[in-house]
Amino acid sequence: MKKTMAAIVGLALLPGSVRAQTYGGAYYPTYGSPNSIQFQAVKAALDLESVEPEGADRMGPEGDSDTIGGALTYWGVPGQTGERYDAHYQHARRVFKGSRARLVIDVPVNVLHAGTITSPFGTEKGDTATLGTVSVGLELPAKSNWIVTPRVSYGVAAAGDYFGGNGELLTGSLTSRYQIRQIGRGDLVIGNSIAYTHSAKLITSQQFFAPTVNWVFRNGLAYQLPLKSRMFGRQTSLRASYVFTITTTDPVVYKHEHEFGLSFGVRTREAEQKNRFEQLRVGLLYTHSNLSFLPHSGYDAGTVTLGYRF
Numbered sequence: 349m350k351k352t353m354a355a356i357v358g359l360a361l362l363p364g365s366v367r368a369q370t371y372g373g374a375y376y377p378t379y380g381s382p383n384s385i386q387f388q389a390v391k392a393a394l395d396l397e398s399v400e401p402e403g404a405d406r407m408g409p410e411g412d413s414d415t416i417g418g419a420l421t422y423w424g425v426p427g428q429t430g431e432r433y434d435a436h437y438q439h440a441r442r443v444f445k446g447s448r449a450r451l452v453i454d455v456p457v458n459v460l461h462a463g464t465i466t467s468p469f470g471t472e473k474g475d476t477a478t479l480g481t482v483s484v485g486l487e488l489p490a491k492s493n494w495i496v497t498p499r500v501s502y503g504v505a506a507a508g509d510y511f512g513g514n515g516e517l518l519t520g521s522l523t524s525r526y527q528i529r530q531i532g533r534g535d536l537v538i539g540n541s542i543a544y545t546h547s548a549k550l551i552t553s554q555q556f557f558a559p560t561v562n563w564v565f566r567n568g569l570a571y572q573l574p575l576k577s578r579m580f581g582r583q584t585s586l587r588a589s590y591v592f593t594i595t596t597t598d599p600v601v602y603k604h605e606h607e608f609g610l611s612f613g614v615r616t617r618e619a620e621q622k623n624r625f626e627q628l629r630v631g632l633l634y635t636h637s638n639l640s641f642l643p644h645s646g647y648d649a650g651t652v653t654l655g656y657r658f
Contacts, residue, residue, distance in 0.1 A: 374428070374602070375430065375462040375477075375511055377460060377477045377479050377507050377511050378560075379517060379547060379595075379600060380562075380601050380602055381600075381602050382423070382605050383430075385504070385505050386562070386564070388481050388503060390521065390541065390566050392436075392454040392481065392501065393483070393485070393497070393523045393541050394525075394540075394541040394568065394591070396568050396570035396589040396609070397570070397591075397607070397633055398415075398417060398436075399417070399627070399628065399629035399655035399657050401413075402493075402525070402527045406495065412441050412442060412450075413440050413658065414657070414658055415437070415438040415440075415656065416656055417435070417437075417653065417656070418434060418654050419434035419436075419633075419651050419654070420432075420433060420652050421649050421650070421651040422651075423635075423647065424647075425646070426645055427466055428463055428464070428465045428466075430460070430462045430463045430474065431463075432459070432460050432649075433458065433459040434456065436454065436457075438452065438454045438455075439453045440453075440487075448489045449488050450487040451485075451486055451487075452486070452499075453483070454501075455481070455482055455483070456480070456483075457479070457480045457481075458478070458480075459476065459478055460479060461475075461476045462476075462477075462511075474510070475507075475508055475511065477505055477506060477507035477508070477511050478507075479503065481501050481503035481504075482502055483499055483500070483501035484500055485500075485521075485523075486498055493527040494526045494527070496522070496523070497522070498520075498521070499520070499523065500518075500521075502516070502550075503517045504551070515552065516547065516550055516551070516552055517548060518545070518546050519544065519545045520543065520544050521543035522541065522542055523539070523540070523541040524540045525538070531571070534571055534572050534573035534574065535572050536569065537569070537571075538568075539569070539570070540566075541566040543563070543564040543566070544561075544562075544563055545560075545561070545562045546559070547559050547561075562597045562600065564594070564595050565596070566591060566592070566593045567591070568591030568607070571587065572585055572586070572587040573586050582614050582615050585612075585615070586611075587610070587612075587613065588609070588610055589608075589611075590607065590608055590609070591609075592604070592606055599640065601640055602640065603637075604638065605635060605636070606635065607633060607634070607635050608633070608634045609631055610631060611629050611631025612631065614627060615627065627657050628655070628656050628657075629655045630652075630655075632651070632652060633652075634650055635647070635648070635649040635651065636648050636649075
């Protein structure tokens with residue numbers, strides 16, 4: 349009860365009672381929202397929908413890679429809709445020659461637009477914020493099909509008063525990816541991640557909110573099926589994924605997120621020695637979440653994703 353009241357009081361402090369009472373901070377860019385840098389950080393730690401190699405390919409000589417990706421999201425809550433434009437760069441390299449461990453650096457950047465609010469309380473024009481995160485992890489092979497990754501990240505949200513002001517977030521996480529080969533004709537990946545996040549004031553000022561600490565748990569499955577059809581003379585595959593995220597400790601307005609993904613990938617030519625795993629993947633992602641204290645007030649988002657590894 350105390351946490352629920354704290355969340356309601358936090359919303360009441362947001363600039364503009366209309367948007368606080370209408371949809372409960374789906375736009376809030378620092379933490380507690382599927383559009384926040386908190387969610388950006390934990391998704392970089394465990395993303396089962398993107399173009400990622402697994403098992404021996406990820407740990408072997410072919411594991412050295414760079415990846416660029418983009419996504420377009422349309423999201424909506426009762427009384428408001430918005431868009432999010434994502435760009436993502438990843439650099440992954442073996443720590444030294446002959447090593448199976450990889451150093452991984454992720455830099456996701458989002459532009460978040462919150463549209464006009466229409467509610468019984470009135471109408472209010474939306475605004476735009478920019479979010480960015482730098483994440484550094486070390487992928488350690490526990491087995492040929494099992495990877496454990498400790499990771500740290502720093503995120504910053506450049507946002508105006510409409511969003512509650514600028515914000516920063518520090519995150520530490522530990523992720524496990526375990527591959528089970530040859531289930532039917534495909535492979536199953538089990539992903540688990542635990543993250544600790546703490547709001548910060550290092551270079552920006554954050555208005556209205558006290559320091560916030562959260563433990564975030566992220567778990568999911570992905571099944572990848574090689575297809576008999578070929579494209580441009582290359583092998584193709586279909587991947588279905590589901591990831592569930594729960595945020596605990598200090599109260600947040602969106603505590604649970606469900607992500608359902610379906611993507612299509614294309615391999616490089618089998619004769620090539622480098623990057624034998626999927627080089628290009630395009631997908632669709634659906635995200636759903638409910639307000640912590642208003643179960644029937646939901647957040648829904650549809651995302652088109654594209655990733656290219658080279």
